[in-house]
Amino acid sequence: MRPLVVMGVSGSGKSTVGAAIAQRMRVPFADADDLHPSANIAKMSRGESLSDEDRFPWLEIVGEWLGVHEDGGGVMSCSALKRKYRDQIRHHAPHVHFLLLEGSPEVIAVRQAGRPGHFMPASLLTSQFATLEPLSPDEDGLVLEVDQSVDDIVQGYVDHMNREDR
Numbered sequence: 001m002r003p004l005v006v007m008g009v010s011g012s013g014k015s016t017v018g019a020a021i022a023q024r025m026r027v028p029f030a031d032a033d034d035l036h037p038s039a040n041i042a043k044m045s046r047g048e049s050l051s052d053e054d055r056f057p058w059l060e061i062v063g064e065w066l067g068v069h070e071d072g073g074g075v076m077s078c079s080a081l082k083r084k085y086r087d088q089i090r091h092h093a094p095h096v097h098f099l100l101l102e103g104s105p106e107v108i109a110v111r112q113a114g115r116p117g118h119f120m121p122a123s124l125l126t127s128q129f130a131t132l133e134p135l136s137p138d139e140d141g142l143v144l145e146v147d148q149s150v151d152d153i154v155q156g157y158v159d160h161m162n163r164e165d166r
């Protein structure tokens with residue numbers, strides 16, 4: 001398996017789906033939320049969105065992890081909201097592909113609200129959507145709708161990969 005980034009806005013299900021795909025594919029999983037410098041977590045907790053400068057060093061760590069898993073495969077959940085962030089990741093891991101979890105602000109807001117205690121405030125969801133640049137046709141990846149069960153999303157990914165292998 002090639003390295004995979006499960007991407008999307010906060011609350012789209014990246015951590016849940018990423019862990020489930022990694023388990024299904026029997027490869028390591030990492031959550032980019034765990035790799036943020038503490039200053040980034042503090043900033044988001046204050047209700048401020050991250051800048052490109054804040055994200056740069058974090059994306060270097062994310063890219064390096066994926067680069068290490070270029071051969072054996074691995075899954076990282078990471079927002080990867082902008083094309084240039086994905087370019088930065090691809091620089092480290094040229095064979096990486098991306099699964100964008102796409103959903104309406106309404107559905108995702110309900111999911112976000114359903115996990116009290118998370119550092120990410122609901123108020124940042126608007127800026128997450130404003131920042132998101134969907135995958136371009138020349139980017140290696142697929143898009144799946146979040147308004148379905150986690151099992152169905154995982155199966156959607158597996159089916160896509162099986163079609164690609166044929």
Ligand SMILES: Nc1ncnc2c1ncn2[C@@H]1O[C@H](COP(=O)(O)OP(=O)(O)OP(=O)(O)O)[C@@H](O)[C@H]1O
Nearest residue numbers: 009010011012013014015016111115120148149150
């Ligand atoms: N397909 C799904 N159906 C129903 N609930 C889901 C689904 N995917 C995720 N959830 C739930 O939605 C909430 C958000 O999911 P999760 O934490 O995985 O999102 P995330 O994109 O990793 O968020 P963040 O980046 O903010 O940590 C969780 O409570 C999770 O259990």
Ligand SMILES: O=C(O)[C@H](O)[C@@H](O)[C@H](O)[C@H](O)CO
Nearest residue numbers: 009010011033050079080120
């Ligand atoms: O790029 C970003 O703005 C961040 O990665 C956020 O997306 C959060 O870390 C994550 O989603 C936690 O809620």
